[in-house]
Amino acid sequence: MQDIILLDNIYKIYDMGEVQVMALKGVSLTIQQGEFVAIMGASGSGKSTLMNILGCLDRPSRGNYYLEGIDVSRFSKNELAEVRNKKIGFVFQNFNLLSRTTVWENIELPLIYRKRMTKTDTDRVHQILNALGIETFKKHYPNQLSGGQQQRVAIARAIVNNPALLLADEPTGNLDTVTSMDVMNILQNLNQQWNITIILVTHENDIARFARRIIVLKDGEVISDTPSESYHFTPTSKTS
Numbered sequence: 001m002q003d004i005i006l007l008d009n010i011y012k013i014y015d016m017g018e019v020q021v022m023a024l025k026g027v028s029l030t031i032q033q034g035e036f037v038a039i040m041g042a043s044g045s046g047k048s049t050l051m052n053i054l055g056c057l058d059r060p061s062r063g064n065y066y067l068e069g070i071d072v073s074r075f076s077k078n079e080l081a082e083v084r085n086k087k088i089g090f091v092f093q094n095f096n097l098l099s100r101t102t103v104w105e106n107i108e109l110p111l112i113y114r115k116r117m118t119k120t121d122t123d124r125v126h127q128i129l130n131a132l133g134i135e136t137f138k139k140h141y142p143n144q145l146s147g148g149q150q151q152r153v154a155i156a157r158a159i160v161n162n163p164a165l166l167l168a169d170e171p172t173g174n175l176d177t178v179t180s181m182d183v184m185n186i187l188q189n190l191n192q193q194w195n196i197t198i199i200l201v202t203h204e205n206d207i208a209r210f211a212r213r214i215i216v217l218k219d220g221e222v223i224s225d226t227p228s229e230s231y232h233f234t235p236t237s238k239t240s
Contacts, residue, residue: 003031003069005065007027007029007063007066008064010027010062024046026221027046028222029215031199033197034191036191036200036210038199038201038210039051039216039217040201040214041216041218045220054167055084055088068087088163088165091154091155091167092171093170094174095147097157098142099143103137107128110160124160128159134152137149146179151183154171155183159190159196165197171183171187187210193235208228209228209230210231212228213226213227214227
């Protein structure tokens with residue numbers, strides 16, 4: 001399989017005046033197309049810093065980051081923004097939906113940023129609405145939806161551009177246990193049946209087990225990179 005991500009000796013150093021804080025210390029790893037990877041670690045382990053670099057929200061202080069074979073380590077802010085728009089989808093803990101726009105309008109937003117909407121784009125939105133079971137809510141506003149429904153909308157928005165990579169940062173952090181399992185089943189199905197590469201940041205073991213590979217950080221270093229021993233996949237109809 002093709003490498004989507006190659007990190008080569010990545011360091012991230014924050015200059016705090018008289019003190020330098022080394023958030024990442026020589027992180028090297030590869031992630032292949034179609035993988036589902038969970039990144040875990042305690043507060044201060046470096047997992048959020050790593051996620052920001054993977055998502056092209058920040059640049060490493062040293063080392064190289066190759067995304068689909070392109071070294072984006074020294075890209076300008078504008079170049080990184082273009083990479084994010086074309087290649088990366090984001091799902092956050094707080095959903096980050098636009099409150100005054102409908103479900104449909106939230107989902108189509110990344111397509112509008114790229115170009116004028118075409119019939120193919122409209123068909124794509126319909127396909128994703130149906131796949132995630134939210135077609136009946138397309139004219140609703142976010143405040144008319146439950147937390148789980150809002151996260152489905154956020155996931156739909158993240159994948160509408162058919163990104164190379166989906167980054168999910170604590171996507172179940174604001175959800176109850178049952179809804180959290182539902183959201184994770186959706187991500188699993190998108191990974192298995194749509195072949196979407198997913199990187200998940202979480203501090204919960206019950207959430208990490210949905211991934212096929214678990215990377216653990218401590219003090220800015222990778223201390224463990226292993227297959228998930230409790231991984232189990234059960235297909236669901238909505239994302240098949």
